Amino acid sequence: MSDMQTRFETLAVHGGEPRPGADGSVVFPIYQGTVFEADPGDAAADAPYIRLGTNPTQRHLQHRLAALEGAEAAVATASGMAAITAALHSVLGVGDHLIAAGAFYGGTLQFLTEHAARLGWTFEIVDPDDEGAWRRALRPGTKAFLTETITNPTIRIGDLAGAARFAREHALTSIIDNTLATPVVFRPHTVGFDLVCHSATKALNGHSDLAAGVVTGSSTRIAHVASVLCAYGSTLDPHAAFLLSRGLKTLALRVRQQNANALAVAEFLAAHDRIADVRYPGLAAHPDHRRAAEWFDGFGSVLTFRPVGGNEAAELLIKSLQLPYAASSLGGVESLVTRPAAGGHPGPIPGMSADVIRFSAGIEAAEDLVDDFAQALGA
Template sequence: MSDAHARMATRAVHAGEPRPPRGGSVVFPIYPGTVFESEPGEDAGYLRYANTPTQEYLHGKLAALEGAEAAVATSSGMAAIAAVLHTFLAAGDHVIVAGSVYGGTGVLLTEQAERLGWRVTFASADDPAEWARVLRPETKAVYAESITNPLIRVGDLASLSGFARERGLASIVDNTFCTPVVFRPHELGFDLVCHSATKALNGHADVSAGVVTGSADLVERVRRTTTLYGPCLDPHAAYLLARGIKTLELRVRRQNANAQAVAEYLSGHEQIAAVAYPGLPGHPDHARARAWFDGSGSMLAFRPAGGLEAAEVLIKQLRLPYAAPSLGGVESLIARPAAGNRGRDADRAPTGVPEDLVRFSAGIEDTEDLLDDFAQALDG
């Protein structure tokens, strides 16, 4: 069975694996070398070029997960996003950002973009007419997140990819919150998909990595950018990421189930003012999630009825989730995103993160234990 025809759980385990396995080893080995012998006329195997054996093995697995022709891994999610933007934007070029974005991306698209001469317009994720109004002759790309961080919204992704395609713009989407288990943006027409593989793709909070997938031509352009700037992924980290991916489907399904259960519980609790999770019928983007997603993701956000003070007390009262800013791991995590944005006003304006917003990343713990923990914390 080819990678393209295998279902997701099978792709996660078998995609990119050489058959017969090298040296008979079922586990692909780590090649720690930084330079490899090449034939005359061939590109040299060199770590910074992202073409060493362990890196290329990982790239094959990543591309198969997203249903793409090619992939390149980087040293972090922000390295992946920065590499894509540096590839497709030059000084004077314009990019439309549809919807809210992760804080680090926001800083890149405000403070750093100004220094680089990029022009950036933050627009609604839902209004093609607004995209048309802000379009300029120098517009080169559109950028969005499949589920926005941290407001948990799902924009009109199908219209956005079509808008870009009709106008010859590069369409870029950060798919970290969904993972390819839940959503594969290339199937909706997006050119390039980015991930912070530090999150769910690895899933064990012990690797920093990023991913870009797309057509062979576009990914090669991004790879040339990473070769120049040097955010290559170490072979040991590449090995750990590939190992983590093998359980991706199992982990994400459990995380989705836990997030759904917690969201339903919180939405019915008198001490919770609002819950944002696409799996809830009352979520404004529920219909889009049902149409495009296979699940609703592991991330939810909520606002306690008691405001900021109640949010801080609740986080302290919970026993299972770690109070930490990341997401997508086997351990549940909880954080107040606005606290992490202090001192970074440049990225708060476009995102509009309320002070009392709490973000919860569901892990793979027993569902009833998580619900019991929220019950004791809210009762307390």
């Protein structure tokens, strides 16, 4: 791709693509094979092999993912949790300590609380806005700093640039989960994060039909992550890699429409007398609005809100909506609603009540979504 093609929409279509394609193909094919011929003197690790993530379709996807995040390298994983856990495993060993800044996705928090001690790790969860708390959490064995771009499902944005700088100053590996933002909205490597993780099951694929994850970073760091994935057998199947690569082509279009829809719904709900609270970074009343406006290109596709009337009203509202599906994922072309603290989210969510509804905007017409919420609130 020429140097002049730098805008994200173009990058999503052409970034990391070989020219010419295999046998002249515009669409990179699926190489489903597990093993490939190699020269007799080559080491096993140098030959394409499916568990190593070096099958041609896997490599093609990884080149594209690295281009989207502006990284040297990427590795695709079997799920978002495989991405997070492989990134942590690549840095932490027995006796090491992790600073975790934020209110984390339940799966990540569950992994730390249930498995870190058995692995010989310790961790401390701190306020993502309080550098003093980060300093107090430092220990001789602290090796990594973990945070999220936009927290799921609490929808907060910490001091991201400060976190990356703090990690550099203290020789820590900085790891960030960029799932809710996507590289359309924010690219963490630009402010100095070492490893960027995604659940590609969500917006990167965008069609609710596969599970995948990704870690991006320098070639050296990604080699360590890939080694962990190889040992655990958590690399991504080539057919899923092909589907994910196809989904990336429309990433910019989908995310921009989802962001616009989320803002329209958030503004409608914030003005409605039957809504007690709305949390979306695109609203001026959100505590992190100024930060999001300065750093982000858009405000994300996910918001939370509480209807007046508690749990009963929340349940009735979800049942009355006609367009969003009641489902617990996010980032797809279809809008989704769920109650995270009422069983719609893995792991604990400190401080969130059961009447909070999370809305993930799809790519439907914003006017139709607003009309649907209007009729549902009339119930």
